[in-house]
Amino acid sequence: MAQPNRKITLQPWQDPKEQPYVRIEKVTKKFGDFTAVDDVSLSIYRGELFSLLGGSGSGKTTLLRMLAGFEMPTSGKIFIDGVDMSNIPPYDRPVNMMFQSYALFPHMSVEQNIAFGLKQDRVARDEIKRRVAEVLELVQLGGFAKRRPHQLSGGQRQRVALARSLVKRPKLLLLDEPLGALDRRLRERTQFELVNIQEQVGITFVIVTHDQEEAMTMSSRIAVMNNGWITQVGTPAEVYEYPATKFVAEFVGSVNMFAGRILEDEPDHVLIQSEEAGCDLYINHGVPVPLGTPVSVAVRPEKMALSKEPPATATGRNLSQGTVREIAYLGNLSIYLIELDSGKMVRVTQPNFSRLTEMPITWEDRVYVTWHPFAGVVLTQ
Amino acid sequence: MTATPIGKEIQAPGSGAGRPLPVRLTIGLLRRLGLTGRGLVILVPYVWLLLFFLIPFAIVLKISFSEAAIAIPPYTALLEWTEEAFLTIKLNFGSYIFLLTDSLYAVAYLNSLKIAFVSTVLCLLLGYPMAYGIAKSPTSWRGPLLMLIILPFWTSFLIRVYAWIGILKQEGLLNNLLLWLGVIDTPLQILYTDVSIYIGIVYSYLPFMILPLYATLEKLDDTLLEAAADLGAKPFGAFLRVTLPLSVPGIVAGSLLVFIPAVGEFVIPSLLGGPNTLMIGAVLWNEFFANRDWPVASAVAIALLLFLVVPIMLFQYYQGKQQEAAKQ
Known part of the structure; x- marks a missing residue:
């Protein structure tokens, strides 16, 4: 669900003349012996909706807190709009944060919560009133100005938190698991709203999330983090279709991973022998590693096809046989767990084009699993 | 934060089957x-x-x-x-009328209220930083620090007040120390003045101020202060606008826990106070034991109670509010 407009017109990271708006340079953060963020460098451009995606303990939140100024890097530097943030405390940074717990002031009304930041800046009273009303309108909370946080629902609190962090028009807005506390339905709706609001206000967003779906839906680019490292930075499609490492392939979406060895390596293709897959794997891109190197091949479940008869174009490559062990019918698609003859379990998803009264493929059927030469990705790490 | 739904009625335990x-x-x-x-x-x-x-x-x-x-x-x-x-x-209002006619009682009441009020303010000024310090100290320190606050209770209250006589008297520890340091030339008269009463009350009641304050401050969510800083509040500003307002329930609870017993305090003024210090506790004792006028003594007690009912009700109101806030 990418925004085609943004993708075509705005890819500042591809433009060599564009200056990064936020520059993280070789930043390391240690807590005692534990290295939370390990030598991370990252450039974020103006107007981006950038996601830091990773599991717990991946260092994503620590990185966000260093951008906000709650933690200081052990080494390295952070620049926001060209200004070195090293000695600037949180209250002097042109950055606002939306906290995971929202951190609304319980003793203040919605209005007072939102006005808090403006009052700190000694903005004129009329101006405060105008801007609070404006931002309340933006998050569709017009009638709730006088309420206290505890009189609001989870979704409304989330909007107040967003409004409070937007009202100061920061150069950079940090969002820590912004949708984490919402239920599924509300979350999906809010994702789109958040993207719309970001487009309206044009502020650069950095979102921390552990939810790959959330990151894929909203982001212009994603940085996948693991153990304090950034494993890959790319657009959602790049990260999904061309994962750089096994970790990324497995973390973002689900994937079938086959271990193998390189038999043949040409500029336009590689041939990989894999006992796990039970066939040779043909992939239409080359890899810069010597022959014989052990590699993994990642194939996404939706890029595999199932059939009871051997496909007509069968070459013996990218073609394996197995038995259906489990079927999960999800309505729009079905997930099949196939045990290949090598014993390896693979996951195949098939869209349900027609209404199934009787399933063409069912439990314990012998099936052929095939995929295109472009479906696989060779991973050396 | 979603409140966990609490069952309106817990099922009554077994209907008694199987019992004798x-x-x-x-x-x-x-x-x-x-x-x-x-x-x-x-x-x-x-x-x-x-x-x-x-x-x-x-x-x-x-x-x-x-x-x-x-x-x-x-x-x-x-x-x-x-x-x-x-x-x-036969209702006899004579005792109450007597309380109104003799200015001794009014003076004693007002003096008690004044001493209790000043002591409460002093306890708050001393106790708030202490409670704040404990609440902000590393988790492993909090237990021992709180223990130190409670430790004096392990010795008899009376003995602790007596000990102050030894410290405050003319040839006592404090005067000797000040003389030795050269701060003063002649011993100060501290004992048997209002000052020594304040010292005694503040010393004795300080834990009652610190404990509820600590309980409130400890519960305070640190991310609220981060949010305040993020929105541009400097540390002191964040304290004034976030920490202080949110600790009001603790301030009220602590102040009432000090103020209410301090008004009726008898032991401290009678041991440390001078002959000129008139507090209602001492008056009551006199009426009861020296004059053996039980009705007047009782009237003094009832009047004192009325003075205290207002703060007690305030206390309960704030406690209710605090519990409500905790439920969120």
Whole structure:
């Protein structure tokens, strides 16, 4: 669900003349012996909706807190709009944060919560009133100005938190698991709203999330983090279709991973022998590693096809046989767990084009699993 | 934060099947009276309050409306059978009128309120930073630090107040120290002045200020302060606008816990105070033991109670509010 407009017109990271708006340079953060963020460098451009995606303990939140100024890097530097943030405390940074717990002031009304930041800046009273009303309108909370946080629902609190962090028009807005506390339905709706609001206000967003779906839906680019490292930075499609490492392939979406060895390596293709897959794997891109190197091949479940008869174009490559062990019918698609003859379990998803009264493929059927030469990705790490 | 739904009614425990018949009958009877297991548990504090608070209060109230007499007990009866079947109540407001006419009592009350008020403010000023410091210290330190606050209670209150005499008197520790340091040339008269009463009360009641303050400050969510900083508030500004308002329930609870007993304080002024310090506790003691005028003593006590009911109600109001806030 990418925004085609943004993708075509705005890819500042591809433009060599564009200056990064936020520059993280070789930043390391240690807590005692534990290295939370390990030598991370990252450039974020103006107007981006950038996601830091990773599991717990991946260092994503620590990185966000260093951008906000709650933690200081052990080494390295952070620049926001060209200004070195090293000695600037949180209250002097042109950055606002939306906290995971929202951190609304319980003793203040919605209005007072939102006005808090403006009052700190000694903005004129009329101006405060105008801007609070404006931002309340933006998050569709017009009638709730006088309420206290505890009189609001989870979704409304989330909007107040967003409004409070937007009202100061920061150069950079940090969002820590912004949708984490919402239920599924509300979350999906809010994702789109958040993207719309970001487009309206044009502020650069950095979102921390552990939810790959959330990151894929909203982001212009994603940085996948693991153990304090950034494993890959790319657009959602790049990260999904061309994962750089096994970790990324497995973390973002689900994937079938086959271990193998390189038999043949040409500029336009590689041939990989894999006992796990039970066939040779043909992939239409080359890899810069010597022959014989052990590699993994990642194939996404939706890029595999199932059939009871051997496909007509069968070459013996990218073609394996197995038995259906489990079927999960999800309505729009079905997930099949196939045990290949090598014993390896693979996951195949098939869209349900027609209404199934009787399933063409069912439990314990012998099936052929095939995929295109472009479906696989060779991973050396 | 979503509140966990609390079942409106917990299912009554087993209907008594399998219990001996007498037990079942008793349970059945209690139920019919509207008393379930829960009701009985709630009943305990009510019975306690009735026996040890409400009934003694009624007795004191009764005595305050009677007249002093040379008898045992030393007051007249309130209820009397006159003629044959008439029960007459003789309410005597003399004691209360006496309290109003003699300025001694008004002076004593006002003085008590003043001393209690000043002591409360001093406790707050001293206690707030201490409670704040404990709440902000590393988790492993908090237990020992709180223990140090509570530790004085392990020694008798009376002994601790006596010990202050040794410290404050003319040839006491404090004066000797100050003389040795060369700060003063002649010993200061601290003992038997209002100053020593303040020292005694603040020393004795400080823990009652610190504990509720600590409880409130410790619960305070640190991310609120981060949010304040993020929105541009410098540390002191964040304290004034976030920490302080959110610790009001603790301030109120602590202040009332100090103020209420300090008004009626008897031991500290009588040990550390001078002959000129008039506090209502001492007046009450005098009426009761020296003058043996039980009705006036009772009237003094009732009047004191009325002075304190307002702060007590405030206390309960804030406690209710605090519990409500905690439920969020």
